Amino acid sequence: MNDIISRLLSFVGLFYALTTLCGQSTGTSFFSFCPSAPVVRDHEGNTYRTVQIESQCWMAENMRCTTSPTGRSWFVNPSFSATQPEYAAYIAIPPDSRYGMLYNWAAAMDIPSYSRHKSTGKQVRGICPEGWHVPCNEDWSLLFKSLGGNGIAGEVMKTPTRQWQPHLIIQKDVMGFDAFPVGTYTENGFQNMGFQTYFWSADPFNRDQAWCCIVYDYKTDSYNYLDYKCYGHSVRCVKD
Numbered sequence: 001m002n003d004i005i006s007r008l009l010s011f012v013g014l015f016y017a018l019t020t021l022c023g024q025s026t027g028t029s030f031f032s033f034c035p036s037a038p039v040v041r042d043h044e045g046n047t048y049r050t051v052q053i054e055s056q057c058w059m060a061e062n063m064r065c066t067t068s069p070t071g072r073s074w075f076v077n078p079s080f081s082a083t084q085p086e087y088a089a090y091i092a093i094p095p096d097s098r099y100g101m102l103y104n105w106a107a108a109m110d111i112p113s114y115s116r117h118k119s120t121g122k123q124v125r126g127i128c129p130e131g132w133h134v135p136c137n138e139d140w141s142l143l144f145k146s147l148g149g150n151g152i153a154g155e156v157m158k159t160p161t162r163q164w165q166p167h168l169i170i171q172k173d174v175m176g177f178d179a180f181p182v183g184t185y186t187e188n189g190f191q192n193m194g195f196q197t198y199f200w201s202a203d204p205f206n207r208d209q210a211w212c213c214i215v216y217d218y219k220t221d222s223y224n225y226l227d228y229k230c231y232g233h234s235v236r237c238v239k240d
Contacts, residue, residue: 044066062235063100063128068110087113089113102184103234103235104231108200126202126235134202140213147175180197199233200234209227
């Protein structure tokens, strides 16, 4: 009996510590897992934590799958050319893959060639688990609004880690989105690790560019940003 009571008290202490850590200094509620899906599993069996941010249920981790959910062919870490890096779907496996893979837009959208896709106004599953989709600009904009607006959203999205270099601003709020500074993958290889992170949007802009969300180390804001579809960025999913 004493052993049971001791374990119970330990659990209560751990719960109190976690809620204290996760509580927001502004007096708003603690962040929480999505009630309908506290954990989500992809087609490879990888599991991901989730976070409820007002009306949206987001993954709190970057996608880590290394294969297409529909069996499409992907290249791994291709050698970029100056003329046609964009046609093939590919994945880049960063040195520290605990924080997810980097996908070009074609792989993120799970299409054979990014030049074939046009915006339809519908939710696009892409590489996300069933019942989830690659966020569009509207999804990102709603997230920014929920986090207090574009001017501070980037600050609140960052996970509180010294991996954000060299201008880490200590957060006042922890929302649980947990953005890591994994950088990007370009024709020059892995870039900006420790300084930036990019998340693809499902919205294309033109044949060569698509929208993404960007978070900087030295800025508190976040916004929708245009980048080349051939580059490798992180993917977060939002629940349908």
